Amino acid sequence: MEKGDSYNAKAESYVDSVKGITDKRQWGSMAMKTVIITKTKRTGNLNHIIPEHFTALSIRMSEALDDSGAGKHTIMERRRTFMWRESMEMILYQANGINNECFHFGSQSEGTTTPGLNSDIDFLISCNKVNTMAVWGDWEAGMWNLLMLQEEDINPPQQYLLQYFRKYTPEPETLLLHDQYVMKDTVQVLLSSERWKQDIEFHHKDHGEVHVTKCGPSVSCIPNWDVVFAIPVCKPLPEIQHWIDRCRGRHWPPVQLLEAAQVAPCFLVPAGHPDSDYKREEWRVSPNLIERMLMFSFNMTQIRCYIVLKLIKKSLFAKIVGDSLTSFHCKTIMFYCIERTQPSLWFEHNLMFLLRFCLHVLKKCLQMGRLPHYIIEGVNLFDGKLSKVKQRRLLVYIDSMIRSNLQDVFYIGIDTLGCRLQACGILRIGQDVELGRACLRNSISLLLKFECLNSFLGVITDQMKRFNTNFDKTIQNKLRNVFEYSTNVRLKSVVLEFVKNLFSLQNSMQSSYILRLRNSVYNELIRRFQYSLQTDVASKRLKLASLLYASGHLHSAVRVLEDVEKRYHRKVKSVCSCRHIKGDCDLQVFASMKLEKCDNVFNEPPFAFCVMFVRQEMYCAPYILWFEMNRNIAEEEVAQRNPLEKQWMDRAEVDARPFLYYLQYLTYGGLGERYKQLHAMEELDSYTCIGDEMRMINLYHPETSLNLLGHCYEMEGNFQGALHYYEESLSWAGTNNAANWHVQRVQRLISI
Template identity: 35%
Template structure:
């Protein structure tokens, strides 16, 4: 018996080491959580700033990505909940609020963990008797109930999965939730059911109760009136509990998910595994959850899961009456699951050696037999790949949010007002004052880019009016110079160039050239291809910057946002780039996607724009040698830089330079290459027409 215990202890320590190597450790888990919360704040900030739906939206990031309970190989989904706070879900009449869409939870004839929503009047606390629209219907008692199909609105490219919609290309599940400020009545027994001193503690329970819950638009699968039922979601409380699990509990959960995915083909969901784990952590001593006991903890979890499947009852952690297996598995599937789990338990989890996810089996074999393998990634490479992926998603989403905020200013008039931009920046600063670390970081990332845009808009108005660049414009531009490696300074240089201050423009461009190191800097632009991460993972980053995970430092070393000029900034844009604002035919404009609004702007990667501006600046300074050097570097960048996200625009700029050089055939070649790269929404067509006119 002692020998078996020693073997399990050694196996546990080796498995813990392997999990550490693939990124399931305290530091990486914490970074995943910080990034998830920061993205949550960034998207909430977007809605807060541009006041979509009157600014009553809060975005939450749930699931394994934000909990830190995933790996590169598991490739878990990103779960996004969009909360509409203009709705007020109440459980008692005293919670009614005037002016809001009040909906009363009804539990009668609803399965445990589900409810129906009765519409109330917004002026007085009484039930509404008329049907507002087709999204509501009467029940058997004449009450006006809201159908859960109200929020089932799919965007193009999305797939419906229960209450959520998923992107066909990205691992991104989105669900719309309605907030309830009070804790579910049926979950109140959980508050007092655990033994004093056991997990979760009193503070966790207080936070969970105070966080309330959501209702999401899906009914029970066995209900005859599924369209009228809403599932009660305790996602905030669940995330809080997962955040307070130790690393051994996190590793146990990760291994459970790998086992389910490898041996059971996902018939048992990760949420069911999480529920089993939370029940187990609650009833066991916290001293048990140590890394030398990891295998024993996994076996205990499997035994409990096996029992739940065998009796066909997996009770929800907060609402035990809600059976997560109800109607999900037939008898044959349950028997297969029980049999497979039994085999894994009987083998003392040796079956883990057969898991290919993240090379877990190979890594364990290598440690068990003291072999060194160069087949799989080193722990450092795994760590850096995780950090790079998180940063890529974070900064690309940042640029998307920036463009959405700017686009949200036009109010369908295609005119962006400087005063509205100032108001938006004030709202960003107000958001920062809320106090949460993630909200502060979100505002600090987004504010400089908006300041640069405002400065350029003011400068464009000055130039169009024949005035000198105002001190206010230069002040806003200076606040945005550190938005990233290059784009803020490039917009300043563009303003100086177009206002005739060529020498200062040249100095600014030289500074950008000194800062931009292609070995460690990646171009990032919103709505560009997500495939860019393939290149991103191979980029040589500053290890110190990645390890400290300082967002501000990373922005100023590793990230070069695309340079974006709206039409309100057109007087600060050289003619060669200004043409990009008119790339669409009328047919393309009529058929393009909603997110393609940016094609009416001039958007270019920082590095080619740097060399194009240098070429134009040296031309003004009559510096032929510098002009040719900039032209050569522009050509070299287009031909060799794999990370460009607007290569067709860079080729168009190069074609403009070739026309200036009177190398018309080379210019034609550039425009043809540009069209080959992107056949639609490309101004190269008009450049070719102009060239043909010159030839004739």
């Protein structure tokens, strides 16, 4: 059995079956009752009676969460987006011949966050070239074999040491062959978790990444991302089996989930126990996939309860214990509470009661000084996180909070939840409320789509930089590798996007080759562009228009450009993989993109990629863009480029809307339609030079747009005007800018 095969067969089918969250509002006779919940100290039993105001407050809390961006639609949108991104990143590794799997865990992929929580993105990369062995008999030839060692008097629960075995003989290694290895007292060669992280950090810095953040097992060079390079464990672990046996016969977790958990791989992450003598060598077992399945089994009320717990943690508890109490503590509390309560209680009108029950469970854990890990026995989640002093402080506050019937929820400042709770008690106009929720929901949806497209463009860009001199053959190999995953239902939609973009690039390169030989591009090549036009509003259509212009098909180019102009309404947001504008990810940007029914007659996502030409496509691009592929005038400028710039500065990249106007100027000029030509030039001038906030946040390559405008003035014979705009371009980027070439050329023309 290959690693992960049985998980894909069982676990994925389970996740698919539970990912449709239902929010059943079946009040029945309970809705009319006054219930008071009291907790008996002696027996610990719950009597189902709560104060009458808790029912009303529960409904108000649900409405406030909906208003804050924690509605069902948004939760599911987050899940779909991050599952899509997970598939995309996994295909990227496989297409490049790297045997890694990728997973998004945590709040973003669970959908259990709000804009105010500003949750990090948790990303785990599983290095499948490693074979982790429970016993010597698990050794596999040709693999990187590591034996899991655990001694009760040395390693705390959940912690393992990894002994390195030779690759081609089932014998322990005795030599330190790599900096990641250390020698244990018993002459065992171990893989050090700390040196593993150091090696990743050095790798990032060798590739020019200046800001590398280490936090726990994470080593990341991306802001707001926790990236963990982990080792998969596909063999059954006694810790997991013990938990499965403990849970059998209970109403939660369900039987299907436990069956999927038996075959789901766990991960060894580079993190030692804070009190261990071997904390620099130890690896921690992490059942992330099982925890994600548990989260995906939550109903809507359970998700809302968890979100409120996190809001309380970040807004109220943080004032007492800082960030010592984590979201994982809250998640563990939720697991125990769901396991110990009947499913009939988990409905919207019981939300505040359930929240108070969660706080009772946390209070009891603080009294004992112990929060057990839900899955792995013997692990205290307070160790190394919440000191005894902080536990006592938090205990006093939670006790006070429970005694005051959770009045402190009105002081939650994040997402102005407290204010929203109070506003929910005021008579509100239903239509305005629904409009506000719809606006926020659409804004979050557009933001998620924007970030997903941005990430996808980065992946496509990453593919291009890996191409060797034989581009056409490389693309064919990539297409073949990617297409292998088209039969996988989970990956199919991602595969199609990869194929469309790679096929479009191959098609454009073949057209460029034909034009370089001064031959006519045959109709079949032009027809092939239709398969990739739907990637976004404009970029692929503009490349087609550019090809048609270069081929002399001016009337056809005009029709394509007119089609682009109709689609490119004023709400379209630009997407760029190589540059970031401060504020371009703010939620307010996407709130202003709210579409009127008449705005987008084509019903397409309102995004336009920057138009990009690699050198192998240069004959499909206007001549002026050839200079963009040779931006430097001296080798010293190349040395000034940062790692990201090195990926794209040898190709032409321009914002879609300025390129639309520039192509219109060229095409209408070629057809002798002077009025339309001048109008296109005025539009380019206006868009590039009148810098209102929304326009500037959509202009990722202002220096290139100014170069196109300068070239229009140059073609008009207005050399002084051309020089002005080229110099304006240099004010944006003085080096690595094609404007340096243009200035020299125009100055020669002026001096003649």
